[in-house]
Amino acid sequence: MAARLEGSRLLIPLALLLAAGVLLAIATAGGYLAALPLLMSPTADVAFILFALAFAASSLARLLPNAGTRFLLRNRRYLGLGFAMVHFTHLALVLSSITLVAGQAREPATLVPGVIAYAFLALMTVTSNDASVRRLGPRRWRRLHRVGSYYIWLIFLATTLPPSAGTAWMLLACLLVLALRIGAYQRATGKKLRV
Numbered sequence: 242m243a244a245r246l247e248g249s250r251l252l253i254p255l256a257l258l259l260a261a262g263v264l265l266a267i268a269t270a271g272g273y274l275a276a277l278p279l280l281m282s283p284t285a286d287v288a289f290i291l292f293a294l295a296f297a298a299s300s301l302a303r304l305l306p307n308a309g310t311r312f313l314l315r316n317r318r319y320l321g322l323g324f325a326m327v328h329f330t331h332l333a334l335v336l337s338s339i340t341l342v343a344g345q346a347r348e349p350a351t352l353v354p355g356v357i358a359y360a361f362l363a364l365m366t367v368t369s370n371d372a373s374v375r376r377l378g379p380r381r382w383r384r385l386h387r388v389g390s391y392y393i394w395l396i397f398l399a400t401t402l403p404p405s406a407g408t409a410w411m412l413l414a415c416l417l418v419l420a421l422r423i424g425a426y427q428r429a430t431g432k433k434l435r436v
């Protein structure tokens with residue numbers, strides 16, 4: 242049964258859990274707007290976990306080859322799409338908060354780094370299929386996904402700074418996935434740095 246939970250089927254339980262979480266928060270808070278503060282950090286946290294698994298999948302498979310890391314590598318595309326699903330939910334909450342909740346409006350300039358992250362995420366999401374790999378060519382496709390994922394990694398890292406008790410785990414995870422990528426690159430090439 243668990244072995245069948247692969248590929249695009251991974252997205253079904255994720256979508257159900259996400260919908261259940263949103264509905265539960267709305268029921269607990271007594272309305273959508275009241276639920277926004279309850280949902281903002283959890284959606285970002287779950288999105289980060291999926292992002293980190295997709296970002297580290299190939300490095301883990303190279304450094305620690307076993308059934309678990311091969312599963313992650315096989316399903317990296319769907320972990321990335323799951324990340325997109327949850328993180329676009331974060332965006333919907335952010336937009337709701339900015340536009341519908343008094344006092345939550347932001348200076349446009351402060352939104353620029355986040356807007357760029359979502360632009361990358363949108364491009365990576367719509368090109369996460371074999372037809373796009375063929376159309377862009379593997380080199381350009383890989384460049385887009387590499388630059389986009391490092392930029393998104395940077396924004397996650399920035400949200401953990403300055404470090405606090407609540408985000409220390411995310412800061413450590415950001416550094417760990419970067420260390421895994423550097424280690425995997427060095428293992429593959431024998432070269433130092435340049436990930």
Ligand code: HEM
Nearest residue numbers: 281282285286335352355356358359393396397400407408
């Ligand atoms: C587009 C602009 C964005 C706005 C206005 C925004 C706003 C917010 C808000 C209000 C919170 C809740 C903070 C709290 O409860 O203390 C939050 C949490 C978070 N956001 Fe966003 N967000 C944006 C984009 C992004 C992007 C692009 C990323 C990552 C790539 C991101 C990652 C996070 C993380 C990691 C947290 C949770 C931190 C924690 O666990 O406390 N956000 N965001």
